[in-house]
Amino acid sequence: EQPQLLTGKTITITAGPTREPLDPVRFISNHSSGKMGYALAQAALLLGAKVNLISGPVTLTPPTGANLIKIESAGQLLEQALILAPKSDAFIGCAAVADYRAAKVAEQKMKKQGDELTLTLVKNPDVIAAVANLTDGRPYTVGFAAETQDVASYAKGKLTNKNLDMICANDVSTSGLGFNSDHNALTLFWHNEQKELAIDTKSALALSVMSELAKRL
Ligand code: PMT
Numbered sequence: 001e002q003p004q005l006l007t008g009k010t011i012t013i014t015a016g017p018t019r020e021p022l023d024p025v026r027f028i029s030n031h032s033s034g035k036m037g038y039a040l041a042q043a044a045l046l047l048g049a050k051v052n053l054i055s056g057p058v059t060l061t062p063p064t065g066a067n068l069i070k071i072e073s074a075g076q077l078l079e080q081a082l083i084l085a086p087k088s089d090a091f092i093g094c095a096a097v098a099d100y101r102a103a104k105v106a107e108q109k110m111k112k113q114g115d116e117l118t119l120t121l122v123k124n125p126d127v128i129a130a131v132a133n134l135t136d137g138r139p140y141t142v143g144f145a146a147e148t149q150d151v152a153s154y155a156k157g158k159l160t161n162k163n164l165d166m167i168c169a170n171d172v173s174t175s176g177l178g179f180n181s182d183h184n185a186l187t188l189f190w191h192n193e194q195k196e197l198a199i200d201t202k203s204a205l206a207l208s209v210m211s212e213l214a215k216r217l
Contacts, residue, residue, distance in 0.1 A: 006049035014095035016056030032096035034058030086137030
């Protein structure tokens with residue numbers, strides 16, 4: 001039985017990868033399994049929150065009681081985030097959002113051509129920055145930072161540049177942690193504070209993240 005630290009709060013969490021289509025049968029994506037985001041949703045529910053879980057394509061069973069919204073692309077994620085964020089006390093961006101999408105999505109399956117194929121990509125909208133810059137109903141905004149080097153400095157850069165309140169950094173170069181694993185380690189950064197959460201299961205880390213969040217809502 002967990003202390004009901006989030007009773008009366010609504011938390012919107014994004015999880016999993018996005019898929020950016022190239023043609024009717026192909027897409028660009030990444031290795032996010034959704035495990036970290038789903039663990040956050042489960043932890044928020046255990047602490048008594050109402051939870052919206054905006055999820056990219058994953059194979060996980062959503063936690064009982066979460067309001068599940070399925071999306072595929074970053075564009076669809078942005079649309080749902082902008083509907084739910086202003087109705088939320090906190091917004092947590094754990095999804096691995098593709099930074100770029102195809103400039104043009106082919107209507108028909110692309111045919112095999114020469115030995116090289118060049119794709120033109122264009123930048124996707126930054127979902128968490130859009131939420132953090134809402135003028136009406138801006139929620140407490142928490143990002144994640146997936147880094148393979150200089151974790152602290154890149155994470156702190158994202159905290160500032162995206163106008164976030166808090167960021168959870170993970171070093172995704174460590175094997176057995178981060179993407180598609182049951183374990184992780186996080187460093188939480190606020191503008192004037194930081195906290196290390198040592199290697200643990202994603203469920204245990206999610207409970208720690210949520211209790212830190214509860215203190216600040
Ligand atoms: O899903 P799992 O297999 O459990 O793996 C968990 C995880 C490694 C995916 C997770 O812990 C994690 O780090 N998620 C964020 C991944 C990511 O996209 O990080 P980033 O450093 O590229 O992005 C920084 C922040 O901006 C994130 O909050 C991201 O959701 C957000 N973002 C990024 C790009 C974009 N166009 N829009 C965004 O909102």
